[in-house]
Amino acid sequence: MDEKRVDRENKLGVSDLGGVLRAPAPVVELDGHEYWIGLLDRVTRPLTEQESEIMISLVFLELTGKDLPEEQEPRDFLYQVIKRRCEVANIKMTQALMILLAAISESPGTAVMYTYSLAVEAAKRNQQVINLGTFCQHAFPMGVPTKEVLDSVWDEQKVRSVAGEGAARSDNMVDDFDHWPLARIGAGVNKPQPQNNEDPQNAE
Numbered sequence: 001m002d003e004k005r006v007d008r009e010n011k012l013g014v015s016d017l018g019g020v021l022r023a024p025a026p027v028v029e030l031d032g033h034e035y036w037i038g039l040l041d042r043v044t045r046p047l048t049e050q051e052s053e054i055m056i057s058l059v060f061l062e063l064t065g066k067d068l069p070e071e072q073e074p075r076d077f078l079y080q081v082i083k084r085r086c087e088v089a090n091i092k093m094t095q096a097l098m099i100l101l102a103a104i105s106e107s108p109g110t111a112v113m114y115t116y117s118l119a120v121e122a123a124k125r126n127q128q129v130i131n132l133g134t135f136c137q138h139a140f141p142m143g144v145p146t147k148e149v150l151d152s153v154w155d156e157q158k159v160r161s162v163a164g165e166g167a168a169r170s171d172n173m174v175d176d177f178d179h180w181p182l183a184r185i186g187a188g189v190n191k192p193q194p195q196n197n198e199d200p201q202n203a204e
Contacts, residue, residue: 036156037117044143047104054103055132062096062132078102078111085115089180093118093130100132109172110150113157116174 047055061068073095074080079102086093093115105111121139122130145153157173 036153037120039153039156040113040117040145040149041140041142043146043149044140045146046143051100051104055100055136058096058100059132061099062094067095074099074102076102078105078108081108082111082115085112089115089119089177091115091119091122091130091180092128094132097130097132097135100135104144106147106150109154109174112172112174113150113153116180119180 067073079098082093082098082101082105085091086098097118101111101114105114118130118134118139121127122134125134125138127134159171159173159176
């Protein structure tokens with residue numbers, strides 16, 4: 001583990017952030033930036049009573065295998081952010097999970113980080129549809145990140161890119177769709193299919 005990463009993880013110490021300290025999970029480093037996903041569950045909190053009640057109702061919704069009727073679909077801003085991000089990034093996520101993520105997120109940035117980290121988790125498992133099981137069993141089995149962790153990890157996912165001659169600007173990695181994972185890791189979730197004139201054996 002490199003020194004920069006150790007230093008960044010030390011910044012997320014339990015003495016500063018509170019909550020439940022969990023040993024860092026193994027990190028799949030895709031391009032040198034995504035180590036921050038492994039920091040999300042470093043310090044966690046349990047769901048609030050209201051969040052737990054929402055999740056229980058959503059479990060029953062997901063078990064039906066159906067979405068809410070269009071007239072009952074949430075219209076709130078964070079839900080729309082998550083839904084749109086899934087559409088643009090070619091991610092299949094259950095409506096129940098999108099509703100839950102909107103309920104526990106306090107900002108668009110938080111909502112997108114949750115969506116991105118779940119996409120990575122699904123890709124590692126070659127999971128075609130991201131659902132409540134992905135969230136509860138695999139990504140955040142010990143609880144959700146504290147607000148302090150989310151704020152810190154938001155800074156960690158920033159990347160530097162050159163803008164013009166000699167100028168630099170700070171970008172959000174989660175807004176760069178070249179970084180989104182489903183076509184790049186795992187066993188080929190959402191991998192583009194070969195065209196009719198291509199040999200599937202030779203398709204990348």
